[in-house]
Amino acid sequence: MTQMTMIQAITDAMRTELRNDENVLVFGEDVAKNGGVFRATEGLYDEFGEERVFDTPLAESGIGGLALGLALQNYRPVMEIQFFGFVFEAMDSVASQLARLRYRSGGNYHAPVTIRSPFGGGVRTPELHADNLEGLFAQCPGLKVVIPSNPYDAKGLLIAAIRDNDPVIFLEHMKLYRSFREEVPEEAYTVEIGKANIVREGKDVSIITYGAMVRTALKAAEQLSKEGIECELIDLRTISPLDTETIADSIKKTNRAVVVQEAQKQAGISAQVIAEINDRVLLHLDAPVGRVAAPDSVFPFAAAEDVWLPNERDIIDQVKETLNF
Amino acid sequence: MPVNYSGKIEDFFSTLRILDEQGHIVDQQKKPEMTNDQLRELMRRMVYTRIWDQRALSLNRQGRLGFYAPVSGQEASMVASEFAMDKGDWLLPSYRDIPQLVWHGLPLYKAFLYSRGHFEGGKYPVELNAVMPQIIIGAQATQTTGIALGLKKRRKSQIAFCYFGDGATSQGDFYEAMNFAGVYKAPAVFICQNNRFAISVPVEKQTAAQTLAQKAVAAGIRGIQADGLDPLAVYAAAKEARDHALAGNGPTLIETLTYRYGPHTMAGDDPTRYRTDELTNEWEKRDPLIRFRLYLEKQGIWSREDEEQASAQAKDDVAKALKQADGVPKQKVTDLLGNMFEKPTQNVQEQIEKYGAREGDQR
Numbered sequence: 001m002t003q004m005t006m007i008q009a010i011t012d013a014m015r016t017e018l019r020n021d022e023n024v025l026v027f028g029e030d031v032a033k034n035g036g037v038f039r040a041t042e043g044l045y046d047e048f049g050e051e052r053v054f055d056t057p058l059a060e061s062g063i064g065g066l067a068l069g070l071a072l073q074n075y076r077p078v079m080e081i082q083f084f085g086f087v088f089e090a091m092d093s094v095a096s097q098l099a100r101l102r103y104r105s106g107g108n109y110h111a112p113v114t115i116r117s118p119f120g121g122g123v124r125t126p127e128l129h130a131d132n133l134e135g136l137f138a139q140c141p142g143l144k145v146v147i148p149s150n151p152y153d154a155k156g157l158l159i160a161a162i163r164d165n166d167p168v169i170f171l172e173h174m175k176l177y178r179s180f181r182e183e184v185p186e187e188a189y190t191v192e193i194g195k196a197n198i199v200r201e202g203k204d205v206s207i208i209t210y211g212a213m214v215r216t217a218l219k220a221a222e223q224l225s226k227e228g229i230e231c232e233l234i235d236l237r238t239i240s241p242l243d244t245e246t247i248a249d250s251i252k253k254t255n256r257a258v259v260v261q262e263a264q265k266q267a268g269i270s271a272q273v274i275a276e277i278n279d280r281v282l283l284h285l286d287a288p289v290g291r292v293a294a295p296d297s298v299f300p301f302a303a304a305e306d307v308w309l310p311n312e313r314d315i316i317d318q319v320k321e322t323l324n325f
Numbered sequence: 326m327p328v329n330y331s332g333k334i335e336d337f338f339s340t341l342r343i344l345d346e347q348g349h350i351v352d353q354q355k356k357p358e359m360t361n362d363q364l365r366e367l368m369r370r371m372v373y374t375r376i377w378d379q380r381a382l383s384l385n386r387q388g389r390l391g392f393y394a395p396v397s398g399q400e401a402s403m404v405a406s407e408f409a410m411d412k413g414d415w416l417l418p419s420y421r422d423i424p425q426l427v428w429h430g431l432p433l434y435k436a437f438l439y440s441r442g443h444f445e446g447g448k449y450p451v452e453l454n455a456v457m458p459q460i461i462i463g464a465q466a467t468q469t470t471g472i473a474l475g476l477k478k479r480r481k482s483q484i485a486f487c488y489f490g491d492g493a494t495s496q497g498d499f500y501e502a503m504n505f506a507g508v509y510k511a512p513a514v515f516i517c518q519n520n521r522f523a524i525s526v527p528v529e530k531q532t533a534a535q536t537l538a539q540k541a542v543a544a545g546i547r548g549i550q551a552d553g554l555d556p557l558a559v560y561a562a563a564k565e566a567r568d569h570a571l572a573g574n575g576p577t578l579i580e581t582l583t584y585r586y587g588p589h590t591m592a593g594d595d596p597t598r599y600r601t602d603e604l605t606n607e608w609e610k611r612d613p614l615i616r617f618r619l620y621l622e623k624q625g626i627w628s629r630e631d632e633e634q635a636s637a638q639a640k641d642d643v644a645k646a647l648k649q650a651d652g653v654p655k656q657k658v659t660d661l662l663g664n665m666f667e668k669p670t671q672n673v674q675e676q677i678e679k680y681g682a683r684e685g686d687q688r
Contacts, residue, residue: 051478057508062467062501069471072415072456073479092461092498097468103664104457106448110667142665165667194670241670 004184007177009151010040010116013158014078016188018048021076024162026053028063028080028116037082038118038177060086064093064115068101071111078162084119084171085128085299098167099142113168114161120173120212121262121294121309127301130174132263132294137169138240138272144168144193145240149214151182153237156191164193173212196243198250202230205319206250208273209260210236213310217260220315231319239269247273248280256325258290258318262310265293287325290318338536338550340582343557346611348619350557357561361626367408367556368617368627369635371400374424375614376639377433378587381440385591389647391441394421395587398554401613402518402581404428405556406486409563415472415485416455417465421518421585422488429455433646438653444664445653454483463493466502466515473511473576484570485513486563492523494537503544503578512570514563515578518553524589525599538580546576553581554613584608657684 004012017024026044028036032055035042045053056063060081067077081087087094094115101111121130137145146161146168148154154172161168199214200221207217214235221231232250236243251257257277259270274289292314300308343352350356359367378397384390396403399421407425410416416429423436430453439446439458447457456472459465469487476483493499494517506513517537521528534540541548547569551562559581566577586605588594596605621627658680662673669677 057501057504059497059501059504061498062470062505065464065467065469065498065502066471066474066505069468069473069485070475072468072472073475075475075478092464093467096461097464102666103444103661104447106444106446107664108448108451109456144666144670241672244671 001183001185003181004151005178005181006148006151006154006172007038007040009155009184010158010172011042011044012184013155013162014041014044015047017078017159017162018044018052020188023074023076024052024078025070025075026078026080027056027066029056029058029082031055031080036080038174040116040172041080060089061093064090064098067113068093068098068111071101071113072109076112076162078114078116081115081117083125083129084117084133085131087117087133094167094169095137095140095143099140102166103142110165111167112165114158114164114170115167116158116170116172118172118174118177120175121299121305122175122212124302124305125174130301130305131299132261134169134171134239135263135268138269142167143240144238145171146193146238147171147173147211148237149173149176149211149235151184153191153197155184156189157193157237159188160190160193163190168193171211175212176215191237194238194241194243196246197235197237198232198246199235200231200233202232202254204230204254205256205258205322206232206234206247206254207258207260207315207319208234208236208247210239210269211262213260213262216310216312217315220312220319223312223316224319229319229323242273242276244276244280247277251277251281252284255284255286256322257285258292258315258322260292260310260315263294264296264299265291266296268293287322290322292318334535334539338538338548340550340552341558341562342552342555343561344555344616344620346616348616348623350620355558355561357557357564359560361624364621364624365626365631367405367560368621369631370404370408370428371556371614371617372632372635373639374400374404376636377643380640380643382587382591384647390437392420392590392592393440394590395585396421396424398584398586398608398612399518399520400424401556401559401617402553402583403488405559406516406563406579406581409560409567410486411483413454413481413483414567415469415476415483417469417472417485417487418455418458419462419465419489419493420458420460421490422458425488426455426458429453431455433642434649434653437646437650441650443653443656444660445656463489463496463498463502465489466493467498467505469513469515470502470506470509470511473506473513474509477509477511482571483512484567485511487513487515489515489517490523491517491519491521491528491531491537492526493517494540495531500540500544503541503546503576506576507544507546510573510575513576514566514570515576516563517578517580518583519580520583520585522585522589522600524594527599536580538578541578546578548578548580550580550582553583554611554616556613556617659684
């Protein structure tokens with residue numbers, strides 16, 4: 001066991017799989033000699049060389065098409081979209097092409113492609129770098145969308161994504177890259193895609209969230225605990241498919257829920273979580289499901305993020321409102 | 326080594342023509358080496374394709390086929406370029422390029438299933454190296470580069486062939502594909518079939534460039550323009566591009582100057598809205614079948630009987646393929662859901678169970 005930041009755990013996952021499987025290729029803009037703009041691919045070019053870890057010209061759609069073609073030559077591409085705000089350039093190659101390959105070929109072809117990308121607010125990036133666009137991809141049949149909240153999960157989920165025989169969008173919240181370290185095993189291990197994690201047990205209310213909001217919600221839960229309110233905290237880890245079983249079981253116990261997302265409210269993941277709760281455990285609820293999300297403006301950049309992003313206070317207020325219904 | 330362009334654009338992108346409209350060889354030096362059997366087979370395929378296209382139009386009007394994009398006029402451009410491919414080469418077609426798929430090894434009934442929107446139409450025989458027809462204009466080009474880079478990394482002696490139309494050259498994916506392929510020296514051949522109209526928009530309104538072939542210059546790769554109604558020119562250009570890629574020299578963009586006699590697709594397009602009969606008549610006079618027939622007859626290697634045989638074979642094969650397509654079981658919602666992931670996700674699994682129960686009731 002070593003202490004790793006989330007970005008070190010991500011690099012370690014890629015290194016592990018590059019060593020394990022000669023078909024794994026890592027490519028994108030600036031990923032080779034430069035080791036990625038966040039250093040996520042640091043050292044990989046030196047260890048595995050140009051054949052396995054290589055730069056692409058600056059064109060996201062081309063990167064997605066390249067991944068599909070390489071997948072058809074039995075490679076296992078790990079492509080990087082430098083910032084997730086740039087993903088619209090690759091929307092066709094990801095959502096219309098990679099996601100549909102298995103279906104269009106009647107199951108003959110498949111795309112074992114991992115699409116890694118940094119995203120998320122709070123680190124004061126320029127405009128169109130940080131946007132929470134995960135909901136768009138959760139709506140695309142044929143894609144899985146994974147968002148780790150800590151170094152341990154990041155390594156295990158990324159290895160699982162690379163080994164998955166279908167395309168997986170792997171979103172790395174920039175605020176979590178270097179914010180804390182934790183014990184991460186040096187060997188290969190996987191965290192199952194599609195399984196949520198109960199971060200904290202509690203009896204009064206279930207807080208369901210993912211990504212950087214897990215840390216924020218945990219702080220809120222600790223604060224609320226001091227007031228005698230015990231929150232159960234669920235980290236979804238995968239937002240598509242959703243682990244509806246873990247969500248439903250928790251609500252059967254707590255009878256109340258608050259769903260938290262960093263993304264704008266309109267048509268987000270929280271809406272889907274609430275709909276699933278209504279479908280499965282509506283009669284177990286003692287109050288309407290609460291929701292914390294960002295306002296429906298465009299994703300702001302730099303200093304404007306400070307007033308816009310959902311925070312600990314928003315979560316505490318919503319939990320109290322849901323409890324006092 | 327970088328491709329060297331010095332001099333006038335017109336000098337580099339003059340049209341390669343080997344066979345004129347009367348069936349005379351006009352460029353003896355560029356004439357490809359082909360045996361009589363090869364020449365006959367190429368003619369047979371072109372005749373077969375013309376007849377099959379006519380049958381497909383009539384079946385579409387009867388409601389027995391679905392989505393169909395007519396090919397008459399483009400036989401030399403399609404069939405003669407595919408003729409330059411090796412069996413192991415990869416083919417990435419657009420929705421109009423069904424003839425190349427069939428001559429590369431796709432059973433005809435699968436093409437009909439694709440036309441009807443049956444998922445079995447995209448389930449190709451394992452020995453067929455091809456990707457299903459692409460709908461998004463130009464998307465197959467970047468995938469071609471990926472396949473070509475993969476073939477290079479695997480050190481295989483195979484090439485990836487990509488087909489698209491004149492409209493695709495306005496897309497970013499077209500340029501991205503050539504640019505990536507140029508950087509990686511990927512063994513790819515990009516074939517732009519310039520049939521002069523992207524649905525209704527004439528090529529003059531797609532670009533101010535004199536030729537589409539010259540767009541290769543910006544990507545630093547080879548570009549060549551060929552008379553797309555001349556099967557010998559198309560074959561020679563494709564063969565040369567294949568050899569160039571196989572030798573490790575990277576990709577080529579081929580522009581074939583061609584014309585589609587019919588509408589864009591059979592889904593209600595009316596070409597009289599955007600082009601004149603005079604223009605179509607002018608192109609029909611240069612018909613690829615007529616000039617190739619004249620050439621082969623002069624050599625004494627093609628007869629009326631050969632022509633009738635090819636035509637009868639096409640009609641017979643279409644009838645058989647249609648019967649075979651009709652015999653494939655109707656698709657179920659559970660088939661569609663079952664092809665989404667290797668192992669169904671939780672939501673997909675729930676829906677398989679739900680629809681499966683309903684489908685069970687219907688039996």
